[in-house]
Amino acid sequence: MCGIAGWVDFGRxxxxxxPTIDAMTDALGKRGPDARGTWVAAHAGLGHTRNSVIDLxxxxxxxxxxxxxxxIAVLTYSGEVxxxxxxxxxxxxxxxxxxTRSDTEVVLRSYLEWGADCATRLEGMFAFAVWDVRREELVLIRDRMGIKPLFYKTLPEGVLFASEPKALFANPLVKPTVDADGLRELFSTAKTPGQSVxxxxxxxxxGHTLTYRREGSALRRYWKLEAKAHTDDLDTTITTVxxxxxEIVTRELVADVxxxxxLSGGIDSSAVTALAAIARKNNGDEAVRTITATFVGYSENFRPDDQRDTPDAPYAAELARHVGADHTDIVLGTADLIEPAARExxxxxxxxxxxxxxxxTSLYLMLRATREHSTVxxxxxxxxxxFGGFKWLHDEELVGLDTFxxxxxxxxxxxxxxxxxxxxFDKGLLDKLDMHGYYADAFRTTQTETPHQDGESPREHRMRELCYAHLSRWLPMLLDRGDxxxxxxxxxxxxxxxxxRLVEYVYNTPWEFKTFDGREKSLLRAATKDLLPKSVLxxxxxxxxxxxxxxxTQALHREFAAVLNDPASPVLPFLDVDAARDAIKDASGVAHxxxxxxxIEMALGFDYWLRTYGVEVDI
Incomplete structure (x- = not known):
């Protein structure tokens, strides 16, 4: 896992x-603390920061x-094949x-053998750029599911690209400007494919490649999710999953670090952990290491809410004991969360x-603490x-509505x-953004894009639309956040x-298979039932x-009050200030x-973003 950046310009x-290419690369330092390098020629400059995982x-x-x-060719590459x-x-x-023994060299040699079509042969998570010296062209390639990020900006005679926007902002040709469409993306939980804030x-x-040469650019799709007839019966489907x-978990355990x-103690992470434990044992490796995040006093004082019925830690501990894991609890305190630097x-x-x-904030802190124990x-x-695990997919009223x-x-x-x-936020601003209309348009577009099989029942047709919506509009947000x-x-x-391959297979299984036991994630539960304690299953x-x-919440209120009382706070013109002041009147914080x-957290984050990034909001 690394950071990549680059600049191709046929006009300079x-x-x-x-120095600018170095600055773009340096902006990605946290993505790659182990090494940094740049390669520069007349019309191309590539940068890379390395987090060494294979062939150190x-x-x-x-x-x-x-x-x-x-x-003849130069590669800057992020991810794992x-x-x-x-x-x-x-x-x-x-x-x-x-x-070398690295997958990096395999990617480079794959390009030399098959050109941009090498993407169809690579299995994993990746985003990379190849400058082909022979043809004077740049090829950008991103993995099928979009696990690894890759942003770009077109220029009159070239292109800039990077793993993260911050690297592009290190180039004076790019300014952090946000228009109404950008604000819609910022406030949305249904991501528009390819659209940046x-x-x-x-x-x-x-699943696309983008090629730049003197004559222009070409965007090409090399993979898409397709609807195919599912001919396996239920038992065969479970066995195949x-x-x-x-196979997937075993090969994703390869690392030299x-x-x-x-581990959350839910079925998803527990199944991965159990499979990893078996694979490591079969390979003669040490016990699998597991990490669980929780808060001080969370399990002892847990109160169920509209999303969570139980705390994670007890289930995670049971699963760790069950598979003989080397287990660590990362316990976060309120003092950790309150610290503005963590949110920032x-x-x-x-x-x-x-x-x-x-x-x-807590996920960032948990991942930071995890890095003290592991690199991967x-x-x-x-x-x-x-697998269809969200509660709203099993709520007939929500499923029947004409929206996500x-x-x-x-x-x-x-x-x-x-x-x-x-x-x-200000009502006038929200009226202008019209998030209801935005979501309606996005949902109609998603319905149009959905790959369907012939002869689907109305129920199957609807659930396929919603499964595709999760893969194309919800999942990208989750993947980007996690990365x-x-x-x-x-x-x-x-x-x-x-x-x-798993996504393709499960997408094409009937909804009745995915819910055959009357619950969510029926296929995953059946496929891993021999691995997990009954309580976890x-x-x-x-x-x-x-x-x-x-x-x-009390600390949050105090911080927000300071922002509201500062006339220079850049967020104030975007807020309904009266509503904001009402929101912090309850000093106890219990009612919130x-x-x-x-x-409140979004308003605070918006203020920090405007201050730090110098964002120009053009609406």
Missing amino acids: DLNRER AGGVQPMTAEEDGRT YNFKTLRTELESRGHRFR YQELRELLP RSMLD PLCTA AAITAQDMPTMLGDMD ALTGETADEI PWIAAEKRQQGSRNGQGRGL RLAMASSLETRVPYCDH ERPKSPYPVTQDPTY EWHSRSN
């Missing part, structure tokens, strides 16, 4: 721009390929010779504020999107309020459930925890549920 000599001595980047004593050993063997049979920036779409998970699993670090990691509030962490993320079910669930929780994270918060601490996170879904300590608290 980039040898003179090395080799794999230095940008990596070059030579032929007859001259450089899990089938690199198989590809290496094939490439060697085709005459390629390798000087920032006006001048785009994200390379998952288990077999795929066995300490590795762990992020989470915002800086993502280059924008979000409405998730202390969920972002396998997670249970994305199982809900793939999670937006409908949010509205049910929020009542007549403005929506999660938006509750304290950015982890890489802010130089931690590589891997997401086994996001293997594109039967545990209802419980989202990532949020603090229930009222002293956190998480959804109300997230409105």
